[in-house]
Amino acid sequence: MVSPPRPAYTPGPPEPRTPIDQLLSELASRVDEIVLDRERLRALLDAVISIGSDLELAAILDRIVAAALKLVDARYGAMGVLDGAGGLADFRTQGLSREEIEALGDPPTGRGILGHIIDHPEPLRLIDLSAHPASVGFPPGHPPMRTFLGVPVTVGDKAWGNLYLTDKRGGELFTEDDEALIQALAAAAGVAIDNARLYTELAASQAERERLVVFRDRDRIGRDLHDLVIQRLFATGLALQSIVHLVDAPDAAARINSAVDEIDGSIADLRAAIFSLHTDTDQVFSQTVRGLCGVVRHHLGFAPEVGFTGPVDEDVPERVRIEVLAMLREALSNAARHASATSVAVSLTVQRGVLRMLVTDDGRGIPPQAPRRGLANLAARTASLGGEFDIDSVEPSGTELRWSIPLERQVN
Missing domain, CATH: 3.30.565.10 (Histidine kinase-like ATPase, C-terminal domain)
Incomplete structure (x- = not known):
């Protein structure tokens, strides 16, 4: 007996990619471009998984800076978020003490070396910060910094921010491998940031849908209270008022009038409750x-x-x-x-x-x-x-x- 021919294999739709899958894919495309020893490759992989384990944007930015400091053994690090007008909307630092941050006052707005990277979004590695033509010096109370490594962070194809690292420990200089390593981290960071932004948008959309459901329920309850309860109470009050003159006993008439007053009060309470239900x-x-x-x-x-x-x-x-x-x-x-x-x-x-x-x-x-x-x-x-x-x-x-x-x- 001849077996029937097997149908040709038709691939199904690809499995949805998780945020970690996307990060690792981006990392793999970058690792091919650099040569790393096993220890640094493992450190980079750990860093990528760390920044991809959170969906809250502020936490991701802090994780990125912390991972970058560890990867290249830098003393100070920061993430500057662009404001779309040539400056910085946010500036998150690590390595400075709370007292040092408070002494510096307002965060940087994007001048000097920071502004140079904003205007020229490409990696910058310096032996001495102060020797660069764009340097404007440090404000009073700023700790001394010499060596520098800056790398742009893009989300999709749009410049989103910059990752800054200064003072490699031991007085050493940032190397080409350090630069390539941070570029790989920045590429994965862009994916993590994009995921966080998408998650925030979806959460906001879900919250708005739930809010609309609540308002529809409030509107329905308000209509029911007005059309059913208030109208019936009002009709009952009118009926009582129409018969009070038929009651001879003064105590009974007083009780009827008191009941009418209570009904009027209940109607006022319900109207106030309906107002609260309809309040935006x-x-x-x-x-x-x-x-x-x-x-x-x-x-x-x-x-x-x-x-x-x-x-x-x-x-x-x-x-x-x-x-x-x-x-x-x-x-x-x-x-x-x-x-x-x-x-x-x-x-x-x-x-x-x-x-x-x-x-x-x-x-x-x-x-x-x-x-x-x-x-x-x-x-x-x-x-x-x-x-x-x-x-x-x-x-x-x-x-x-x-x-x-x-x-x-x-x-x-």
């Missing part, structure tokens, strides 16, 4: 607070006074904003429903890493026998942020609610 997280915080105060204005019968001090819009993270808005909404609702106040003042202050919120009204205060569930809820929310909540009476009448929330420990 990109909106500045002070504007959101003013908007919430505007929503409860109709229930209060007047507009609360609102004031801000310090970097309220800049320093309050989203998690704190969400909780503070919920607590402010409850405080204003309580003032409208129970305090019979004629004025309410709201102030938010950010100072020395602490958010302080104060809500004061001139109402009748909190009766000793009043339920404390709402106040307990405010205290619990504040405690979840590591803060403190207090309440005091105001003379001659009124209530003062105070919050103090540390901002440093909060995570968005």
